[in-house]
Amino acid sequence: xxxxxxxxxxxxxxxxxxxxxxxxxxxxxxxxxxxxxxxxxxxxxxxxxxxxxxxxxxxxxxxxxxxxxxxxxxxxxxxxxxxxxxxxxxxxxxxxxxxxxxxxxxxxxxxxxx
Amino acid sequence: xxxxxxxxxxxxxxxxxxxxxxxxxxxxxxxxxxxxxxxxxxxxxxxxxxxxxxxxxxxxxxxxxxxxxxxxxxxxxxxxxxxxxxxxxxxxxxxxxxxxxxxxxxxxx
Numbered sequence: 001x002x003x004x005x006x007x008x009x010x011x012x013x014x015x016x017x018x019x020x021x022x023x024x025x026x027x028x029x030x031x032x033x034x035x036x037x038x039x040x041x042x043x044x045x046x047x048x049x050x051x052x053x054x055x056x057x058x059x060x061x062x063x064x065x066x067x068x069x070x071x072x073x074x075x076x077x078x079x080x081x082x083x084x085x086x087x088x089x090x091x092x093x094x095x096x097x098x099x100x101x102x103x104x105x106x107x108x109x110x111x112x113x114x
Numbered sequence: 115x116x117x118x119x120x121x122x123x124x125x126x127x128x129x130x131x132x133x134x135x136x137x138x139x140x141x142x143x144x145x146x147x148x149x150x151x152x153x154x155x156x157x158x159x160x161x162x163x164x165x166x167x168x169x170x171x172x173x174x175x176x177x178x179x180x181x182x183x184x185x186x187x188x189x190x191x192x193x194x195x196x197x198x199x200x201x202x203x204x205x206x207x208x209x210x211x212x213x214x215x216x217x218x219x220x221x222x223x
Contacts, residue, residue, distance in 0.1 A: 101145065
């Protein structure tokens with residue numbers, strides 16, 4: 001069974017640029033959620049995708065957007081990067097409507113905005 | 115608004131010194147309470163899911179318990195490799211996960 005994978009591992013961008021982060025869900029999982037984790041804090045929910053549609057969104061501005069593909073992999077896009085966007089971005093997959101609904105996380109992408 | 119708090123913020127233990135971590139929550143219709151372990155710079159690793167008050171789960175030196183307002187993660191005779199940040203999260207009906215800030219555990223040899 002393949003776990004959740006994310007790419008790239010690390011990324012450095014400058015303020016105002018755009019970035020795309022990628023996630024492959026765990027085998028058999030159809031739901032992907034994205035989180036932002038600032039240093040020393042717990043993960044903050046950005047949004048969730050189920051069957052290629054956004055299925056819930058946290059308190060993040062529209063410049064944070066995403067996609068889910070037919071194979072359940074997903075992308076997180078962030079436009080007009082700001083310094084405060086520097087964080088660990090986590091992807092988690094789960095099986096919607098399962099009895100456990102447990103989310104399994106990938107290793108994360110460390111984004112640094114200069 | 116759903117909310118999760120964790121205490122203490124940081125905890126230092128000697129190897130073999132048992133202790134407990136607390137997770138207090140307010141949620142509209144608990145669908146599950148989740149414990150994760152996170153090592154520095156890595157993604158959270160799933161430990162336990164608890165669904166109803168009175169439920170308990172164990173894994174090696176860890177035991178998680180749940181009441182209607184809080185959950186405890188008991189660590190028995192910890193080892194240095196148990197050093198990590200322990201995250202608690204809740205999920206309510208129709209919503210997504212809300213995480214606490216975590217407890218940073220250091221176990222000294």
